[in-house]
Amino acid sequence: xxxxxxxxxxxxxxxxxxxxxxxxxxxxxxxxxxxxxxxxxxxxxxxxxxxxxxxxxxxxxxxxxxxxxxxxxxxxxxxxxxxxxxxxxxxxxxxxxxxxxxxxxxxxxxxxxxxxxxxxxxxxxxxxxxxxxxxxxxxxxxxxxxxxxxxxxxxxxxxxxxxxxxxxxxx
Amino acid sequence: xxxxxxxxxxxxxxxxxxxxxxxxxxxxxxxxxxxxxxxxxxxxxxxxxxxxxxxxxxxxxxxxxxxxxxxxxxxxxxxxxxxxxxxxxxxxxxxxxxxxxxxxxxxxxxxxxxxxxxxxxxxxxxxxx
Numbered sequence: 001x002x003x004x005x006x007x008x009x010x011x012x013x014x015x016x017x018x019x020x021x022x023x024x025x026x027x028x029x030x031x032x033x034x035x036x037x038x039x040x041x042x043x044x045x046x047x048x049x050x051x052x053x054x055x056x057x058x059x060x061x062x063x064x065x066x067x068x069x070x071x072x073x074x075x076x077x078x079x080x081x082x083x084x085x086x087x088x089x090x091x092x093x094x095x096x097x098x099x100x101x102x103x104x105x106x107x108x109x110x111x112x113x114x115x116x117x118x119x120x121x122x123x124x125x126x127x128x129x130x131x132x133x134x135x136x137x138x139x140x141x142x143x144x145x146x147x148x149x150x151x152x153x154x155x156x157x158x159x160x161x162x163x164x165x166x167x168x169x170x171x
Numbered sequence: 172x173x174x175x176x177x178x179x180x181x182x183x184x185x186x187x188x189x190x191x192x193x194x195x196x197x198x199x200x201x202x203x204x205x206x207x208x209x210x211x212x213x214x215x216x217x218x219x220x221x222x223x224x225x226x227x228x229x230x231x232x233x234x235x236x237x238x239x240x241x242x243x244x245x246x247x248x249x250x251x252x253x254x255x256x257x258x259x260x261x262x263x264x265x266x267x268x269x270x271x272x273x274x275x276x277x278x279x280x281x282x283x284x285x286x287x288x289x290x291x292x293x294x295x296x297x298x299x300x
Binding site for chain 1: 176199272274276
């Protein structure tokens with residue numbers, strides 16, 4: 001039996017964590033070596049934990065909150081980009097974590113690829129085919145950053161699950 | 172069964188994705204050199220310049236959407252966004268574009284700088300065989 005208050009608290013914590021990560025990432029200078037437009041995707045770690053351990057509905061709610069935050073702070077374009085990328089990557093990572101035994105690296109990579117695919121699609125709808133030129137570099141960057149976020153997820157998952165168990169008293 | 176950090180059988184997927192990206196990259200970079208720079212804002216062409224006619228680099232200010240201003244430098248070699256006051260600077264970091272079909276995109280400002288190649292369609296004044 002789930003503790004409702006604990007679940008609400010955990011959801012709020014995760015939302016705050018995801019927002020903090022994406023803000024932090026926005027404040028970092030562009031990373032050398034990564035192609036223009038690519039990011040580390042640190043908040044994907046939180047989204048993957050939520051999608052894999054707490055269920056897709058919560059993870060989707062987090063993605064919507066993240067998109068809404070981008071909409072309020074950085075405008076319509078950023079909001080649409082965040083929402084499309086976040087939703088697609090969350091669904092993708094959730095499916096891999098719940099339905100398959102895919103490794104952490106592959107989950108991170110597929111999440112990153114889905115994130116970029118969603119954003120590229122949105123950018124395509126907004127700007128036309130010119131944005132597709134960024135595609136190949138983003139795919140290559142996804143392989144790198146996705147493996148990285150997957151590895152961080154593996155390391156941090158036990159801690160996050162312990163915090164989750166403490167708050168919702170399940171498993 | 173414990174989920175692992177990495178499975179060897181997944182390497183194939185990763186390599187295939189990397190290979191596809193590299194091939195895609197090579198194809199997109201193998202076009203003819205760009206001869207005309209086109210700047211679009213919200214899908215409308217606001218500037219079009221034959222690069223061959225430029226003896227020295229020309230700098231143009233483009234006012235994009237949401238108050239974003241781009242400084243675009245056009246030269247015989249190609250085009251690049253020299254300065255942009257948007258937060259991410261993706262278009263500036265794209266650097267010099269030289270090939271037909273390449274582009275630098277400013278998403279917040281809704282501006283596309285792209286190069287077109289020599290015309291290959293039949294909108295010519297005259298043709299001989």
